[in-house]
Amino acid sequence: MNPIDDFISATLKERENNDSIRSLKPESSLIDFCSNDYLGFARSPELKAAFEKEIGKHPDYFLGSTGSRLLSGNNEFTEDLESEIAGFHNSEASLLFNSGYDANIGIFASLPQRGDTIICDQFVHASIIDGVRLSHATRYVFKHNDLNSLEEKLKLAKGRIYIAIETVYSMDGDEAPLQEICALAEQYNAAVIADEAHAIGVFGRQGRGLADQLGLNSRIFARIVTFGKALGVHGAAVIGSMQLRTYLINYARSFIYTTASPILNHLAVKVSYAFLQNRDHQSKLNERIEAFKSGLDPLINIISSRSAIHALLVPGNVEVREKAKSLQSSGFDVRPILSPTVPQGAERLRISLHNHNSIAEILNLSNTLNQIL
Ligand SMILES: Cc1ncc(COP(=O)(O)O)c(C=O)c1O
Known part of the structure; x- marks a missing residue:
């Protein structure tokens, strides 16, 4: 065996020995208690019918977007959708990403600079951790939902300060103490970036999320919303100021250097947001x-x-x-x-x-x- 195959084989063996080897399974016919389709949207015949009707309004649609948003992959429909999403979430602007993973990588890798500080909750999602790893900022981790631990890190922070949290944690299902985190952030002049992946559809007016439920939309610098969970479709958006949107269009590499998702996906996102609001x-x-x-x-x-x-x-x-x-x-x-x-x-x-x-x-x-x- 060559050294690379040796490495792969030994590393997989280690996972097997720890009983932690991962493998793909076919779809299951058991009762679903594991998907993120909290509202049943992905399988809703009504939503599927609305989607097909929406496609009918765009008979000349392209199967693929044909390029990055900055080249041939942009269109009016997508930009209108972004304005609609921003309006729904009570914000100035939004920018679509191909997934929540891409959205987190995009914002965390591009915005905090060398000399800045990112303070993450211990349990933030891998996509936030990976984005932070790509940044040159200093990273601190505070104990999960522990305000004293957060304040200790805030006292050490230098440069512009970012606090990275989820509003509902993906593996625990508990909520961040958002009100208190916003108050601390204001005291230390820090910006909160909150991932609402598991709160959208579940908390807030018509499922606008936990920040909305607590009346904190304007006190959070940026929110990440994902469409692949309660909305039952795919993709994500960063919600924030128009200036932040322009910044991400210019600097977020996971936005710039990738083929935009196809219009079919954006049609699905649009009808899913409408469905969220009509019941x-x-x-x-x-x-x-x-x-x-x-x-x-x-x-x-x-x-x-x-x-x-x-x-x-x-x-x-x-x-x-x-x-x-x-x-x-x-x-x-x-x-x-x-x-x-x-x-x-x-x-x-x-x-x-x-x-x-x-x-x-x-x-x-x-x-x-x-x-x-
Ligand atoms: C908190 C959180 N953020 C981001 C993501 C990534 O979103 P997506 O599945 O759209 O890439 C997930 C999903 O696993 C998540 O749980």
Whole structure:
């Protein structure tokens, strides 16, 4: 074997030995308790019909965008969509990215400069971490949702200061203390960049997110919204000032050096935002969240959450895998979250609830969890 194959084989072996090897699985026919399709939009026949109707209004659409937004990949429809999204989120401007991953890489790698400081919550998403790694700014990490720890780092910070958080954490389902973080940010003249990936559709007026629910839109420098979760489609946007939008168009490499997503995707985003606003999806989801929580034995080790994400701690990769297998054999699509995705000892069953889960299915899941945990 050549040295590269040796390296690959040894590294994969290590994962196998730790019981943390990842592999792709085909789609599942079990009851969905693992997708991010919280409102059931991705599978909604009504939304699909609205999408097809929208396509009918653009009979000459191109299958591909044919280039970067800065070259041949831009069009009026996309720019109008960006204005609409900005308006919905009560902001001056928005800029689309091909994914939430790209949006976070784009803003964090381009905006903070050498001599600046980025202070991240310990549990921010990998896309934020990767964006920060690409930046030349100094990086500090504060303990998850711990305001004292954040303030300690703020005291050490130099240059322009950025605070990177999620409003709802993807693996824990808990919320950032947003009000207090904004107050600290103002005290230290720092800019908050908040990833709302798991809050959109779930919190705020018509699903505008947690910042909106708390009346904090104008106190947050930039929000990242993603379309691949509650909105059921694909892509993302950075929401902020017109000046920030212009800056990202000029400097965010994950915006500049990539083929724009096709208009079909933008049509889907448009109809999905419209669908979000034409009905109260949140009450239905909240009813399901309440049913799940009230059905669970209070002794179960669960991270407190008001969101669609519920983390039940089962330490150990082998142990959590076994519990997930047992749930799967009872018909529930529940996946284990292993270390190193979460810290060792904090392995968990990550259960997400959806509007396409019936209350009976949810109570059945709670009962089964009460028996096996
Ligand atoms: C908090 C958070 N931010 C960003 C992303 C990335 O978004 P996308 O899936 O659109 O790339 C995810 C999704 O995994 C996420 O959970």
